[in-house]
Amino acid sequence: MRWFWIDRFDEFVRGRHAVAVKNVSLAEEHMHDHFPGAALMPNSLVVEGMAQTAGLLVADAIDYNRRVVLAKVAAAEFHFDAVPGDTLRFRAEILDLKPGGSFTRVSSTVEDRLQGEAELFFAHLEPGEGVPKLFEPEELLRWLDQMHIYDVGRDQAGNPLPRPDW
Amino acid sequence: MPSRDEIFEKVRSALVDALGVDEDDVTPAATMVGDLGAESIDFLDIVFRLEKAFGIKIPRGELFPEDVLSSAEFVSNGKVNAAGLAALKARMPFFDLKNFEQNPSVQNFPNMLTVEDMVRYVQSKLAA
Structure with a gap:
């Protein structure tokens, strides 16, 4: 199982906000035991989906x-x-962005019902600050393509985001 | 310039939000790490909240001088040396180093910083 907790982006406005969807499926392995006969997605993993939405935006x-x-x-x-059967829709917005960290707010909705809300704080670390390299460039780009960031992404003036040539 | 009590109220509110502690626990004498349980990442969070609440800029390392405390130049055998103490004094004029100087072990430092130090820090920034 790969650690993907969003399926694609529907909106992505650089430096501002993004909307990603996550289709919840009984085929996901963790559902089988959580709980037998009454499967539900743990909210810790909902937070992970929120964090992937906001984290990529940041x-x-x-x-x-x-x-x-x-x-x-x-x-x-x-x-x-x-x-x-539920489709979670994560809407993330950047509240504050500085070189060392960022504050974001993310909501999770199912159709028009508010499922959850969170404020997530990200640290932006330099190499050598205790976190190993997270991605190889081509691996990251493959994920961004899979997330459709360069299909739906826009800058704040409304221009399409250029796909990086890593 | 807001009064000392107004600053304290805003600092308290920032610490309640950042650390998830009760308002009653945030007294002027409470230590940030020992009493309120702040961890290093919380200081980054607190910096964000204080900057927003007071409209000030807090340069990295000014509120919590991790670079001084981890520098071979300023730390010998786990203790902050004379040059290090001078660096801390210059960096943190709002912080009363007297107690720390008696046993300047790096491990002791986080336990020295109090809520009142935060208030004095903000006062010094607002006065600048």
Whole structure:
């Protein structure tokens, strides 16, 4: 199983906000035991999907020059459990972005119902600050392509995001 | 310039949000690490919140001088040396080093910083 907790981006506005979707499926292995006969997606993994949405938004905003690491879940609240068949829609916005870190707010909705909300704090680490290299460039680019970032991505003036030539 | 009490209230609110502690626990004498459980990543979070609450800029290392405390130049045998103490004094004029100087072990440092130090720090930034 790979650690992908979003399936694709539907909106991506550089440095501002992004919307990603996650289709919850009974085929996911962790569902089988959580719980037998009453499968639900753990909210810890919903947070992971939120963090991938917001983390890629932040990493793009700083040109992938630092390692963007989820440092802190500053607040999180959930209103109901996501179950197989649900499509979670994560909307992330950047509240504050500085060289050393960023603050984001992410909501999770199923259709028009608010499933959860979180404030996520990311540290932006330089090589040598205790975090190993997270991605090889081609591996990262493959993921970004799979996420359709360069299909839906726009800068703040509305121009398409250029695909990097790593 | 806000009063000392107004600054304290805003600092308290930032620490309650950043550390998930009760308002009553955030007293002027409470230590950031020992009493309030702040970890290194929390200091980055606190910097964000103080900058926003007061409209100030906090350069890296000014509130928590991790570079001094991990420097071979300023630390000998796990203790901050005379040059290191001078560097801390210059960097953190808001911080009362008297207690720390009695046993300047690097490990002791995080336990020295109090909520009142945060308040004094913000006061010094607002006055600048």
